[in-house]
Amino acid sequence: MSSLRKIGFVAAGLLFALSACSKNTSSSSSTASSAPQSSAAASPAGSPMAATSAAPAAANTTGASVYNTNCASCHQATGEGVAGAFPPLAGNPTVTGPKAKVIHIVKYGLQGAIVVKGKSYNGMMPPWGTTLSNADIAAVVSYVRSSWGNAASPVTVADVKAVAK
Numbered sequence: 001m002s003s004l005r006k007i008g009f010v011a012a013g014l015l016f017a018l019s020a021c022s023k024n025t026s027s028s029s030s031t032a033s034s035a036p037q038s039s040a041a042a043s044p045a046g047s048p049m050a051a052t053s054a055a056p057a058a059a060n061t062t063g064a065s066v067y068n069t070n071c072a073s074c075h076q077a078t079g080e081g082v083a084g085a086f087p088p089l090a091g092n093p094t095v096t097g098p099k100a101k102v103i104h105i106v107k108y109g110l111q112g113a114i115v116v117k118g119k120s121y122n123g124m125m126p127p128w129g130t131t132l133s134n135a136d137i138a139a140v141v142s143y144v145r146s147s148w149g150n151a152a153s154p155v156t157v158a159d160v161k162a163v164a165k
């Protein structure tokens with residue numbers, strides 16, 4: 001009798017433990033399955049994500065191609081420039097500073113002595129407003145403001161239009 005009760009007690013305990021356990025595993029398996037799912041979603045999404053982050057970069061895709069075609073020869077694909085000749089755009093506070101100034105430089109060119117990241121430059125940057133559309137200038141300025149660790153806001157076509165010589 002007492003051993004039967006014991007068994008009943010153990011069985012009840014087991015049932016409790018099992019249900020607690022299955023509750024546990026069902027909840028942890030739901031988090032576990034959602035976690036691998038999201039990380040599984042994140043890694044194939046890693047490439048779609050690259051496509052997605054290239055999708056706001058769809059504006060940036062234009063910016064990147066305008067940059068690589070027109071700017072990289074001097075400022076380099078890395079945005080690091082060439083010390084003493086072409087200033088870096090990466091980590092350059094003028095590039096990430098007020099929009100109107102960067103737009104003006106790109107649209108109308110720049111000439112004269114400047115110091116960028118402790119190095120002096122005294123070159124000539126051709127104006128791009130004659131060869132690039134306002135949309136291309138908006139895209140490339142947005143690109144340089146947000147590449148290589150730069151994290152400044154994009155500029156719009158209207159911003160570019162608004163900057164007069």
Ligand code: HEC
Pocket residue numbers: 066067070071072073074075085086087089092094095102105106110111112113114116121122123124125126128140141144
């Ligand atoms: C032929 C070489 C050349 C090309 C191509 C070129 N740049 Fe420049 N860029 C320069 C030089 C040189 C300067 C510095 C001018 C000076 O010393 O006053 C400069 C300066 C700049 C600056 C200002 C940097 C500062 O700190 O004031 C920005 C922004 C810039 N370039 C962006 C661009 C963009 C965007 C393009 C492509 C549309 C581009 N550049 C294409 C040579 C070039």
